[in-house]
Amino acid sequence: MKADLNKFTELNKTKFENRGKELRLGIPVINSVVIGNSIAVGFGDGTIRIFKAGQSSEPIKAHNGIVLCISKDGDDIITGGDDGRFLRISLNGEISEIANFGSRWVDHVTANNGSLVCTSGNNVYLWMAGRKEPKILEHESTIGGVAFDSKGRRLAVSRYGGVTLWKKDYSNKWKSSNLLWKGSHNKVIFSPDDRYLVTSMQENQLHFWRLKDKTDSTMSGYGAKVKSFAFVHDTKFLVTSGSNDAVCWPFDGIGPEGRQPICLPFVGNKLVTFVEPFPNENAIFTGLSDGSVFLSEIEKSSNTIIIRSFTESEVTTISVTEDGSSILIGDMAGNILWTSIWDEENK
Amino acid sequence: MESNKQVPVTVLTGFLGAGKTTLLNRILTEQHGKKYAVIVNEFGEQGIDNDLVVDADEEVFEMNNGCICCTVRGDLIRILSGLMKRADKLDAIIVETTGLADPAPVAQTFFVDQDVADRTKLDAIVTVADAVHLSSQLTDHHEAEEQIAFADVVLLNKIDLVKESGLETVKERIRKINPFAKIINTTKCGVSLNEILNLDAFSLKRVLEVEPDFLESDHDHEHDDDVTSLSFVSDTPLDMEKFQDWFSKLLQTKGQDILRTKGILDFTGESDRYVFQGVHMLMDASPMGKWPEGKVRSSRLVFIGRNLENMNLKEGFENCKSA
Numbered sequence: 285m286k287a288d289l290n291k292f293t294e295l296n297k298t299k300f301e302n303r304g305k306e307l308r309l310g311i312p313v314i315n316s317v318v319i320g321n322s323i324a325v326g327f328g329d330g331t332i333r334i335f336k337a338g339q340s341s342e343p344i345k346a347h348n349g350i351v352l353c354i355s356k357d358g359d360d361i362i363t364g365g366d367d368g369r370f371l372r373i374s375l376n377g378e379i380s381e382i383a384n385f386g387s388r389w390v391d392h393v394t395a396n397n398g399s400l401v402c403t404s405g406n407n408v409y410l411w412m413a414g415r416k417e418p419k420i421l422e423h424e425s426t427i428g429g430v431a432f433d434s435k436g437r438r439l440a441v442s443r444y445g446g447v448t449l450w451k452k453d454y455s456n457k458w459k460s461s462n463l464l465w466k467g468s469h470n471k472v473i474f475s476p477d478d479r480y481l482v483t484s485m486q487e488n489q490l491h492f493w494r495l496k497d498k499t500d501s502t503m504s505g506y507g508a509k510v511k512s513f514a515f516v517h518d519t520k521f522l523v524t525s526g527s528n529d530a531v532c533w534p535f536d537g538i539g540p541e542g543r544q545p546i547c548l549p550f551v552g553n554k555l556v557t558f559v560e561p562f563p564n565e566n567a568i569f570t571g572l573s574d575g576s577v578f579l580s581e582i583e584k585s586s587n588t589i590i591i592r593s594f595t596e597s598e599v600t601t602i603s604v605t606e607d608g609s610s611i612l613i614g615d616m617a618g619n620i621l622w623t624s625i626w627d628e629e630n631k
Numbered sequence: 632m633e634s635n636k637q638v639p640v641t642v643l644t645g646f647l648g649a650g651k652t653t654l655l656n657r658i659l660t661e662q663h664g665k666k667y668a669v670i671v672n673e674f675g676e677q678g679i680d681n682d683l684v685v686d687a688d689e690e691v692f693e694m695n696n697g698c699i700c701c702t703v704r705g706d707l708i709r710i711l712s713g714l715m716k717r718a719d720k721l722d723a724i725i726v727e728t729t730g731l732a733d734p735a736p737v738a739q740t741f742f743v744d745q746d747v748a749d750r751t752k753l754d755a756i757v758t759v760a761d762a763v764h765l766s767s768q769l770t771d772h773h774e775a776e777e778q779i780a781f782a783d784v785v786l787l788n789k790i791d792l793v794k795e796s797g798l799e800t801v802k803e804r805i806r807k808i809n810p811f812a813k814i815i816n817t818t819k820c821g822v823s824l825n826e827i828l829n830l831d832a833f834s835l836k837r838v839l840e841v842e843p844d845f846l847e848s849d850h851d852h853e854h855d856d857d858v859t860s861l862s863f864v865s866d867t868p869l870d871m872e873k874f875q876d877w878f879s880k881l882l883q884t885k886g887q888d889i890l891r892t893k894g895i896l897d898f899t900g901e902s903d904r905y906v907f908q909g910v911h912m913l914m915d916a917s918p919m920g921k922w923p924e925g926k927v928r929s930s931r932l933v934f935i936g937r938n939l940e941n942m943n944l945k946e947g948f949e950n951c952k953s954a
Contacts, residue, residue, distance in 0.1 A: 328717050
């Protein structure tokens with residue numbers, strides 16, 4: 285007897301899958317960015333797609349190879365690619381090239397408060413509001429990540445050996461200081477209150493600095509590289525991937541040092557590959573290496589509900605619209621779920 | 632699942648002017664219908680004829696794990712991770728290094744980084760050597776020795792420009808450093824591509840084919856820091872605990888001087904063959920099935936490195952034999 289596998293998976297779909305839109309594109313999903321209630325997704329074939337409520341999403345050819353990174357500048361999408369281009373894309377799909385670095389990859393892009401940044405190799409290219417030519421901030425090694433603080437006055441650049449912190453003074457000059465910790469630092473973020481800076485490392489750990497006194501410490505114990513981490517909205521927790529649990533470090537009060545994280549477990553011992561806070565809730569969406577996605581409250585005995593069942597491909601992005609109504613999930617095999625979070629009667 | 636297949640990575644090393652770019656262009660033009668990504672250093676002197684050429688910085692990172700010889704190529708981690716997100720699947724990746732590059736960090740990257748190890752595999756290190764200049768390069772630059780020491784294949788190029796006796800001398804020198812590398816004589820890198828691609832030289836299965844030819848270890852090399860090789864064999868089974876004690880201590884203390892190791896081990900009370908291979912302090916090891924019936928069980932152990940004669944290797948190995 286042969287089981288009808290298709291029927292089996294249909295029957296096991298969650299209500300979120302049943303009422304949402306599913307795409308099986310076969311193209312790796314790289315990352316996504318939220319702009320209001322739209323979500324833009326970058327793919328491994330150089331295209332992006334923009335998901336808006338009630339509209340179909342057509343692929344927009346942006347880069348020749350891979351969309352390596354995607355972020356936003358106001359209401360525009362900004363992307364970098366392995367074709368060396370740094371692009372601005374409007375929500376209507378109009379593309380304009382900001383810069384072209386030829387055979388050098390554009391690894392990271394970000395923007396805040398009128399300043400626009402991309403990185404290529406060891407350099408940060410920084411466009412200040414109204415300037416046509418970028419200022420070049422040089423570093424001694426390849427840049428692992430960039431992040432602005434909430435006001436756009438400080439720019440953190442992670443690299444081999446630590447973080448270079450660039451600060452804009454009142455004459456609009458950028459000056460640097462160093463936060464050092466041995467090893468190679470990748471993604472970097474500020475806490476929403478700008479008190480902390482956190483990096484993920486080549487080793488299976490995170491490092492953080494408390495900026496007011498530059499004290500620092502390591503968060504370790506992970507079984508894999510921590511590729512995804514984020515602060516929940518009120519900075520109570522830093523939620524992290526890289527383990528079989530979603531590991532949530534307390535950042536309230538005295539910070540995480542000497543305190544235990546809350547670990548949210550999932551059945552099946554799969555690796556957590558992506559975490560995304562639920563806006564305005566003390567809860568997170570967690571994506572696993574088998575493609576499944578769960579919503580959990582950050583509490584010791586947490587309530588967990590399944591959002592998406594497994595696809596056998598690791599979750600590479602989760603984005604929630606600003607109003608918290610819809611979620612987009614993407615994985616390495618190019619499966620997308622775009623669905624509403626709330627039941628009709630709860631809206 | 633097809634998407635989980637590891638993409639083979641071939642590393643091309645060799646001194647400037649040995650013929651790396653010639654070989655690279657031959658691979659790219661002869662392998663019709665295959666999709667290659669080529670990672671080159673920014674000092675490459677000739678054009679490379681391929682759609683997908685990525686510039687690399689040869690950035691060597693020390694891992695923050697307390698081991699000073701555990702270095703990796705940070706740029707490779709970044710580039711390989713990026714390439715694995717491409718929608719079109721690659722048939723192979725070729726990494727060209729600069730003439731003065733140490734191959735160890737490249738090889739170690741495939742041991743250390745889990746993402747790289749999951750999605751790609753080191754296929755082989757192919758060293759292109761200039762038959763005319765190799766001898767003097769080996770004397771003057773320790774990088775040249777390392778490139779020979781790490782090689783799975785040495786492409787001895789430009790043989791038309793040396794006399795036969797000179798050719799034998801240079802081959803002798805290569806064998807003294809690395810008796811396990813396959814030496815292929817070429818002019819203008821004319822070699823059948825199946826001799827340099829898809830070799831799977833770093834798989835443990837290939838270690839089983841290692842047949843050291845037991846060169847009597849000679850002490851006539853000119854400098855103490857010359858790279859040499861030593862091999863040991865024993866028909867007496869080894870004690871697993873003793874071996875692990877000795878070997879882990881050896882790698883911890885002498886790992887910087889030990890460039891490559893390979894071995895097949897027969898442990899008392901174990902029905903499986905144990906196979907390992909390592910680069911400096913990093914090691915890949917696994918049981919590899921039962922010993923073939925009717926064949927003598929014997930342990931074989933191979934070292935390539937510097938100052939090997941000062942490490943009491945023979946004595947250490949002898950002490951591992953089961954009483």
